[in-house]
Amino acid sequence: MATERRATPEECARAVLETTPLIMQSLRTQMRSLRGALSVPQFRALAFLGRRPRSSLSDVAQHVGTSLPSMSKLIDGLVTRGMVERVPEADDRRRVALSLTSDGRRLLQMVYDATRARLSGLFADLSAAERAAIVDAMKLVSPLFSVPTST
Amino acid sequence: MATERRATPEECARAVLETTPLIMQSLRTQMRSLRGALSVPQFRALAFLGRRPRSSLSDVAQHVGTSLPSMSKLIDGLVTRGMVERVPEADDRRRVALSLTSDGRRLLQMVYDATRARLSGLFADLSAAERAAIVDAMKLVSPLFSVPTST
DNA sequence: TCCCTATACTTCGCTCGGGCAACTATTCAC
DNA sequence: GTGAATAGTTGCCCGAGCGAAGTATAGGGA
Numbered sequence: 001m002a003t004e005r006r007a008t009p010e011e012c013a014r015a016v017l018e019t020t021p022l023i024m025q026s027l028r029t030q031m032r033s034l035r036g037a038l039s040v041p042q043f044r045a046l047a048f049l050g051r052r053p054r055s056s057l058s059d060v061a062q063h064v065g066t067s068l069p070s071m072s073k074l075i076d077g078l079v080t081r082g083m084v085e086r087v088p089e090a091d092d093r094r095r096v097a098l099s100l101t102s103d104g105r106r107l108l109q110m111v112y113d114a115t116r117a118r119l120s121g122l123f124a125d126l127s128a129a130e131r132a133a134i135v136d137a138m139k140l141v142s143p144l145f146s147v148p149t150s151t
Numbered sequence: 152m153a154t155e156r157r158a159t160p161e162e163c164a165r166a167v168l169e170t171t172p173l174i175m176q177s178l179r180t181q182m183r184s185l186r187g188a189l190s191v192p193q194f195r196a197l198a199f200l201g202r203r204p205r206s207s208l209s210d211v212a213q214h215v216g217t218s219l220p221s222m223s224k225l226i227d228g229l230v231t232r233g234m235v236e237r238v239p240e241a242d243d244r245r246r247v248a249l250s251l252t253s254d255g256r257r258l259l260q261m262v263y264d265a266t267r268a269r270l271s272g273l274f275a276d277l278s279a280a281e282r283a284a285i286v287d288a289m290k291l292v293s294p295l296f297s298v299p300t301s302t
Numbered sequence: 303t304c305c306c307t308a309t310a311c312t313t314c315g316c317t318c319g320g321g322c323a324a325c326t327a328t329t330c331a332c
Numbered sequence: 333g334t335g336a337a338t339a340g341t342t343g344c345c346c347g348a349g350c351g352a353a354g355t356a357t358a359g360g361g362a
Contacts, residue, residue, distance in 0.1 A: 179349095183349090183350090207339075207340095208339075208340060208341095209338095209339070209340085219339080219340070219341090220340090220341075220342080220343095223340065223341060223342085224341090224342095227341095243338095243339085244339095245338065245339040245340070246338095246339060246340085247339080247340070
């Protein structure tokens, strides 16, 4: 595979530009189809809160890559569904600490498992080496698109 | 890079599940920020019509991966903006042939160039071999998520 | 102390994306 | 020619997303 092939930035951009939306569409419909459906941004917000409980709204918004108002409303929905808790912080009462409820943790796990299972099914047709190539590529790409994630 | 590393379907799924939304977010904001902004689905519809003029609504919807009503409304917007033409077909008057207008072609080209340029900038930091690895990975992944594209 | 700015979020108004259900128009099959 | 299938559109609803404006709290001078 890597017999010193080369690719220009443009080729690379073209490949990513064509493929990424394809994958996203699949992820979106997959997550929608589950009972207890989640949108992709909702899933990402839950996943972030799973990793970093007591995050501020700003942190979540920055990580997911949306504006503050958008994230505020997204969290509204999750709070209404009982998946997320808003807890005002004592030392700085402007801030709100967001955390998953136990229902939220369960839902996240369920959607994560189901989605991963379905994707795994697709990747099962590839060889282990091909899958490794994909994992490696993702590891190359990720940092290019990650938000600084200060803190 | 490919010294016979291996990866399970689950690892692969996990990598794709984490990375893809990250890229999409970037693509979306990029396309939104241009004058003559496009959403990603709008862009994909235009790109498809650029490759296959006189397509039916169903074909576009299937390719982009949305329902018929969604695509109908998306096309509405593009028609209103003068980027796409609806031409009823003579032999089967239920069908509508969709094509780009010259404005549509220009807009598509502009957005495509701008987006590719921006992505290229990101990928410029990688080595040519790394970029080739990404291109290869995309070629592996694409067919797994592509819609049959009958016809 | 009082005021003034900055920060953290929320609310408002709006547009687009997306799906389901129901409808119209046309074609096809018998 | 009537009934079923096909191609699209419309209505209704919800969620995503932004900018602008509003609220509440914190911090920094004079």
